[in-house]
Amino acid sequence: MSFFTTEVVPYGSGGNFDDKGLDYEDTYEDLDADEDAFNDDTFGGPAGADRDFDFAGATAKVANVINEEQAIFSRSNTRKRPTYQPVAAPKAPAISDSTQIPALVPDMSLWGATEPTPEPSYHESYYQMPSTAPGGKKVMTLEEVEAQMLMSQRAPVQSSQSQLQNHYQPLNQLHGAMNQSMTHQFHQQLPQHTPSPGPQFGSSPMDFRGIPAHQLPPHIQQMLQQQQQSQIPQYQQTNQDRNYPQQQLLQQQQQQRMQQRELEPAAPQHGRNQYGMAPHLPAQQLQSMTETDRMRFLEEESKRLKRNHKIAQLARYNGLMTPQDKNFIQRIQLQQLVSINNTEENPHEDFYYIVHSAIRARTNPQQPLSQLAQTYLFRQGGRGNRRQDNHLQRMEQQVARAVAAAKARPKQNQLVLEGSLGKISFSNVKTPRPMLNIQKSESVLEPVKKTSLADRKSLLRAIENVYDVLLELEIHERDRAKLPPLIEGQPPSELHEEWLATKEHLTNKLYAETKMQEPINTASPHTHPFIAILSFSKMKRAMPRLFRHFDTEKRVTILTMIVVHLDSLDVVKNGIYGPDETQLPSAHREDIEVFSTNILPPLMGYMYEAPMSIVVGLLTLALDRINIRMISMTKIGLQFLTMFLSRAELLKQSGQVQEDYVLEWQAQFDRLFDTLDGCWNNCFPPNGKFVDDQYVWQFLASMAVGASMLQQQKLVAAVKDRVLENVQASRILPPELGIQKRENVNLFMRAMGLDVDLLG
Amino acid sequence: MLFFSFFKTLVDHEVTIELKNDLCITGTLKSVDQFLNIKLDEIRVKDEQKYPHLAAVSNVFIRGSVVRYVHLPANAVDTALLEDATRREAANAAGVKAR
Numbered sequence: 001m002s003f004f005t006t007e008v009v010p011y012g013s014g015g016n017f018d019d020k021g022l023d024y025e026d027t028y029e030d031l032d033a034d035e036d037a038f039n040d041d042t043f044g045g046p047a048g049a050d051r052d053f054d055f056a057g058a059t060a061k062v063a064n065v066i067n068e069e070q071a072i073f074s075r076s077n078t079r080k081r082p083t084y085q086p087v088a089a090p091k092a093p094a095i096s097d098s099t100q101i102p103a104l105v106p107d108m109s110l111w112g113a114t115e116p117t118p119e120p121s122y123h124e125s126y127y128q129m130p131s132t133a134p135g136g137k138k139v140m141t142l143e144e145v146e147a148q149m150l151m152s153q154r155a156p157v158q159s160s161q162s163q164l165q166n167h168y169q170p171l172n173q174l175h176g177a178m179n180q181s182m183t184h185q186f187h188q189q190l191p192q193h194t195p196s197p198g199p200q201f202g203s204s205p206m207d208f209r210g211i212p213a214h215q216l217p218p219h220i221q222q223m224l225q226q227q228q229q230s231q232i233p234q235y236q237q238t239n240q241d242r243n244y245p246q247q248q249l250l251q252q253q254q255q256q257r258m259q260q261r262e263l264e265p266a267a268p269q270h271g272r273n274q275y276g277m278a279p280h281l282p283a284q285q286l287q288s289m290t291e292t293d294r295m296r297f298l299e300e301e302s303k304r305l306k307r308n309h310k311i312a313q314l315a316r317y318n319g320l321m322t323p324q325d326k327n328f329i330q331r332i333q334l335q336q337l338v339s340i341n342n343t344e345e346n347p348h349e350d351f352y353y354i355v356h357s358a359i360r361a362r363t364n365p366q367q368p369l370s371q372l373a374q375t376y377l378f379r380q381g382g383r384g385n386r387r388q389d390n391h392l393q394r395m396e397q398q399v400a401r402a403v404a405a406a407k408a409r410p411k412q413n414q415l416v417l418e419g420s421l422g423k424i425s426f427s428n429v430k431t432p433r434p435m436l437n438i439q440k441s442e443s444v445l446e447p448v449k450k451t452s453l454a455d456r457k458s459l460l461r462a463i464e465n466v467y468d469v470l471l472e473l474e475i476h477e478r479d480r481a482k483l484p485p486l487i488e489g490q491p492p493s494e495l496h497e498e499w500l501a502t503k504e505h506l507t508n509k510l511y512a513e514t515k516m517q518e519p520i521n522t523a524s525p526h527t528h529p530f531i532a533i534l535s536f537s538k539m540k541r542a543m544p545r546l547f548r549h550f551d552t553e554k555r556v557t558i559l560t561m562i563v564v565h566l567d568s569l570d571v572v573k574n575g576i577y578g579p580d581e582t583q584l585p586s587a588h589r590e591d592i593e594v595f596s597t598n599i600l601p602p603l604m605g606y607m608y609e610a611p612m613s614i615v616v617g618l619l620t621l622a623l624d625r626i627n628i629r630m631i632s633m634t635k636i637g638l639q640f641l642t643m644f645l646s647r648a649e650l651l652k653q654s655g656q657v658q659e660d661y662v663l664e665w666q667a668q669f670d671r672l673f674d675t676l677d678g679c680w681n682n683c684f685p686p687n688g689k690f691v692d693d694q695y696v697w698q699f700l701a702s703m704a705v706g707a708s709m710l711q712q713q714k715l716v717a718a719v720k721d722r723v724l725e726n727v728q729a730s731r732i733l734p735p736e737l738g739i740q741k742r743e744n745v746n747l748f749m750r751a752m753g754l755d756v757d758l759l760g
Numbered sequence: 761m762l763f764f765s766f767f768k769t770l771v772d773h774e775v776t777i778e779l780k781n782d783l784c785i786t787g788t789l790k791s792v793d794q795f796l797n798i799k800l801d802e803i804r805v806k807d808e809q810k811y812p813h814l815a816a817v818s819n820v821f822i823r824g825s826v827v828r829y830v831h832l833p834a835n836a837v838d839t840a841l842l843e844d845a846t847r848r849e850a851a852n853a854a855g856v857k858a859r
Contacts, residue, residue: 349761350761350765351762351765351844351845351848351849352766352769352842353765353766356769356838356841357769359838359841464847467844467847468847471844471848471851541840
């Protein structure tokens, strides 16, 4: 058959190729028809339109069967052989000739009717299909196809014989297992059933597939049958026994797959046991056995079948992937592993996942890590079985070696073509899509050196710089775990010193990035850069993290810096209530909230350890430099003052403070009191009855504690109305809020040795 | 890499994925890869009446390129850390470019 012939047959002509007008053979003169002899092998040959649509399911089913049968045969081969002695033993060389691939032709009769009509040739039937010529096949509707399929499924068992013979024929034939005389006989039969095809079909002498076996003479039928039974397994056996070169093996795989497909429709019709396997002993032999023998045999058989079934179950998906497929997957996996390995060395990659997992593991150590984390992050871990452990270890070692090898020869990951605008980077695990990198010139890359920090953009840039160094420092801190443990009594190793030096360097760099070292210039119209960047909530949130890395000296400096600029802090400036405001704008409230949750705690943490000298110094500084009256109207301002006052009071009460400092403190306190005297009521937020004014009472309480009798009287006189107001409000408000109000006022009252209850 | 890194932390959390064909699938995130392909388990489709063919589907593999939105479980996202990770990513990208 020529693959390239494209005869067009007019309707109804029934394959009459004498029509000169439609014979295009002449136009293909330069195509040698002889060279098309193997097209069948290459392209699967002519096939009728299949009507079996369940490809995947049926193939899977048959894959099982094949495996099982192969297993059965390999086990029982020796026992079986004598039975088939009379049959001419199939010639081995024919089978080993595996370069010859049997034509992949699902026979129509297998699917269809039990009495297949002779199919004269592929071409003829193919071209007749669409025609409605009398006698020709009608195009079937889907319902009809389905009905036919259903019918064929219920087909009687006896039909399987002929079908089996039928589809094994090409196999036998191609393996050359049949002797010449037989082939000859076949050919003698041929003309009766096959309208002799025209020469242009390139019909090979072997092409007798279409003939149903039952139309062959009985002796050939028998031979075929016997050969089929002995030969197929034999063929498979040889596969196992011999060491074929790779090429041949591949072809065999192909062949086996084809066989599976061919076997498929016939298989379910074979007499089957519960495991879907054919008994390998013919029934006659079984009958000739004695009763006990038979019992024993059947028992053995069932055991064996069970075992085979198990094996078959396990081996179900064997051979689904070709070596190339496996190679491909392995390459991907290796790439992944290499990237994970890199990640471990470079925490900049996969930062979120690593840190997030670490945090989660820290906050909830009991929680079992997800499988991903186990394999990915914490690959060490208890495993049960020792033997399994060995296997795993071996595998891990193998993987480690492979990864090391892959890393040893780094892949070029970029390609710069001459004259191209950018680099082409190849895809890798991190960037699966290859992309074109446009290279910027160095001058553009280097940011313009900024001189002022006045504009918003440069302020934000400054904050980002802080964060960059901060992250670097934090990663460096984490690296400490990788250092070898310090041994008591021994000087720290070189690594430790190196680590400490880097830490020191980074800390200093971080400090410099906060702009703390910029000189304080009161004459400048701009606020100090540190205060300026602190007005962004981003920076406010970074403060607790920054504080962790700074030593006492730096903390004091930061605290001093903030105190000195207290009246220019955004939270203070925006914390003052307007004349008609009963509530601050929400954005400002949020800022204040962020400030008091992020900046005050670390400052207070430091403050409560500060010595008297610093407390006094700070208060003096505040009184000298800033507008106390103004800051006293804000929450943050009052909280700072409260902080100083309560620390000083604690130190005073501890009695460990030098007399000088106490006196100094008293002087500064009096100054503060005098500054604020007369405007105590301004400290309260408007409509203080219903908003949170706890901080005011705290401040007043801390003032009252340190105040003299006279000062206390002044204080009480000033806020008397407020106290009464609050006490009254506490009675109207819902219980929880009311109690809170009372407690707030009581803070102040108790500081002077009074109590709200005394008010009646 | 950031998104990959981020989504990995959401494994075993319930997410809702909106596809570019307006299909909206809620399910437990089982795995994600660097293409942001997504594997979901125990899925529910938002508008079941409209997509009856998905009623019997319990797990899906979604090709990353067809995802429009992923609704995240808010409590599983560490925003501060995410900010830092973004900075890292930017620093990395800058580093790669400078090289």
